Amino acid sequence: MSTKALRLGTRRSKLAMAQSRQVADAVSRVTGRPVELVEITTYGDVSKEALAQIGGTGVFVTALREALLKGEVDFAVHSLKDLPTGQPDELALAAIPEREDPRDVIVARDALKFTDLPRGARIGTGSPRRMAQLNAYARAHGLDIETVAIRGNIDTRVRFVRDGELDAVVLAAAGLTRIGRIDEVTDFLSVDTVLPAPGQGALAIECTADNADLIAALGELDDPFTRVAVTAERSLLAALEAGCSAPVGALADLLADGQIVKEMRLRAVVGTTDGSRTVQLSTTGPVPETYDQAMALGRELAAEMLAQGAAGLMGERAQ
Numbered sequence: 438m439s440t441k442a443l444r445l446g447t448r449r450s451k452l453a454m455a456q457s458r459q460v461a462d463a464v465s466r467v468t469g470r471p472v473e474l475v476e477i478t479t480y481g482d483v484s485k486e487a488l489a490q491i492g493g494t495g496v497f498v499t500a501l502r503e504a505l506l507k508g509e510v511d512f513a514v515h516s517l518k519d520l521p522t523g524q525p526d527e528l529a530l531a532a533i534p535e536r537e538d539p540r541d542v543i544v545a546r547d548a549l550k551f552t553d554l555p556r557g558a559r560i561g562t563g564s565p566r567r568m569a570q571l572n573a574y575a576r577a578h579g580l581d582i583e584t585v586a587i588r589g590n591i592d593t594r595v596r597f598v599r600d601g602e603l604d605a606v607v608l609a610a611a612g613l614t615r616i617g618r619i620d621e622v623t624d625f626l627s628v629d630t631v632l633p634a635p636g637q638g639a640l641a642i643e644c645t646a647d648n649a650d651l652i653a654a655l656g657e658l659d660d661p662f663t664r665v666a667v668t669a670e671r672s673l674l675a676a677l678e679a680g681c682s683a684p685v686g687a688l689a690d691l692l693a694d695g696q697i698v699k700e701m702r703l704r705a706v707v708g709t710t711d712g713s714r715t716v717q718l719s720t721t722g723p724v725p726e727t728y729d730q731a732m733a734l735g736r737e738l739a740a741e742m743l744a745q746g747a748a749g750l751m752g753e754r755a756q
């Protein structure tokens with residue numbers, strides 16, 4: 438195989454650069470080839486509009502994919518949760534490495550936990566999914582919080598708290614870990630309280646579908662269980678006809694008896710952003726043996742959620 442450098446297309450954000458560097462090192466290790474980073478600006482990086490208003494999914498992804506298809510780069514790394522569910526035929530998800538902690542976390546002033554936030558506390562998040570679940574929890578437990586729509590990169594969002602504009606912000610644990618700021622978390626939210634976005638905490642390594650050698654080489658970094666889990670989560674998302682900015686949480690995990698993995702559980706929630714109405718369901722069964730089985734599990738749970746009125750909740754925006 439060639440010893441020429443592989444070109445990795447990446448966004449310029451601190452998070453994208455951090456995860457691209459980590460993957461670059463791993464790819465160098467398995468291919469024996471140097472990897473060079475090629476920086477690409479995406480519409481999601483320059484737009485000032487709220488992500489939910491831009492509407493179309495994959496705003497962070499399009500420019501990277503164009504660079505792949507034009508042959509300007511050999512592969513790209515995406516946060517899987519930002520990747521639209523319909524996979525284009527010309528592109529291959531060559532690897533989904535082992536997932537990081539999928540949970541959402543709070544960074545709050547004065548080391549506060551979510552449930553210790555004082556009455557009227559203002560919590561920043563741009564995610565309808567996080568708003569829906571935090572507000573639903575608050576309603577059920579008599580907490581008086583206000584979710585405030587914000588956007589910006591991780592550093593910007595944490596600054597809202599440091600500057601005293603907000604009492605707390607909600608972020609993904611995985612992103613904070615990757616940029617080296619996980620120590621600033623004041624509360625890890627249980628997935629019983631807030632289900633993460635489908636695919637949260639996982640990365641996707643993508644290249645063109647015609648590059649069989651590269652697909653095989655990158656495939657060394659694939660973690661089959663992570664792929665099974667996120668396949669079920671993303672199949673559910675697709676069957677709900679929802680995108681990465683929809684108020685949909687989903688998580689597939691393994692249930693083990695001691696060391697022996699017994700079953701896979703898939704949990705999912707859809708809700709109005711004000712938390713007044715949610716549909717939350719769970720299904721548990723044998724660990725899927727094929728990706729088709731994982732997809733079927735996601736589709737089945739989505740069908741049950743739709744039967745309980747999920748579609749009506751996703752269309753609504755509380756503000």
Ligand SMILES: NCc1[nH]cc(CCC(=O)O)c1CC(=O)O
Nearest residue numbers: 516518608609611612637638639
């Ligand atoms: N929506 C932006 C985004 N896309 C991926 C991550 C990091 C976590 C991950 O890889 O799942 C984040 C930041 C966040 O949600 O806090």
